[in-house]
Amino acid sequence: MEADDQEESKKKKKKQRPFWIELPGLLLTALAIAVVVKTFLFQPFWIPTPSMDPTIQINDRVMVNKVVMNFSDINRFDIVVFRDPAAPEIEDSFFQAVVRSVLEAVGIQTRGKEDLIKRVIALPGETITIQNNQVLIDGAPLDEPHLPEGVQMPDEGPVTLGDDEVFVMGDNRQQSFDSRAFGPIPVADVIGKAFLIIWPLSHFGGL
Numbered sequence: 001m002e003a004d005d006q007e008e009s010k011k012k013k014k015k016q017r018p019f020w021i022e023l024p025g026l027l028l029t030a031l032a033i034a035v036v037v038k039t040f041l042f043q044p045f046w047i048p049t050p051s052m053d054p055t056i057q058i059n060d061r062v063m064v065n066k067v068v069m070n071f072s073d074i075n076r077f078d079i080v081v082f083r084d085p086a087a088p089e090i091e092d093s094f095f096q097a098v099v100r101s102v103l104e105a106v107g108i109q110t111r112g113k114e115d116l117i118k119r120v121i122a123l124p125g126e127t128i129t130i131q132n133n134q135v136l137i138d139g140a141p142l143d144e145p146h147l148p149e150g151v152q153m154p155d156e157g158p159v160t161l162g163d164d165e166v167f168v169m170g171d172n173r174q175q176s177f178d179s180r181a182f183g184p185i186p187v188a189d190v191i192g193k194a195f196l197i198i199w200p201l202s203h204f205g206g207l
Contacts, residue, residue, distance in 0.1 A: 052176075057203065116139055
């Protein structure tokens with residue numbers, strides 16, 4: 001009987017624990033979940049340039065699906081995020097890396113300057129040529145309904161892609177630093193696929 005009374009007393013103490021004592025644990029749990037989601041599943045990215053205009057505009061924030069890269073192939077016209085081939089490697093200390101990861105996870109800081117966002121135009125093994133303001137894939141004209149009126153493109157190529165490479169370009173062809181400058185990118189360098197504009201609310205919508 002006495003053992004039962006003690007057990008009941010312990011349960012009452014647990015129930016009576018003030019919320020402020022539980023709060024730090026709840027916050028740490030929420031933060032850990034946010035970091036896991038940011039690292040492996042979804043992450044917001046800030047767009048600092050007009051290279052994808054008008055599809056995605058300067059200072060838009062897009063949500064990028066990272067997990068999809070593990071389960072599906074890259075398709076033509078996917079909008080993908082990848083590390084700028086010309087950007088230096090980030091050399092953070094362990095503490096700096098943790099802080100940066102946490103700030104990105106909770107949305108206080110977003111990645112952008114060291115990453116690029118472009119549209120996939122040519123797929124592994126294909127040959128891409130730009131001739132007379134027209135993209136040709138293996139010699140056949142490519143219909144690009146996403147391009148704004150009046151786009152101008154200088155002649156380029158032909159460029160034949162490797163089995164693990166894609167050729168990417170911005171929709172704003174006249175103001176885009178893309179594969180025409182740095183060449184095809186390895187599929188392994190793609191961070192994820194952009195699927196939603198989340199900010200500003202006036203631009204909210206799927207991609």
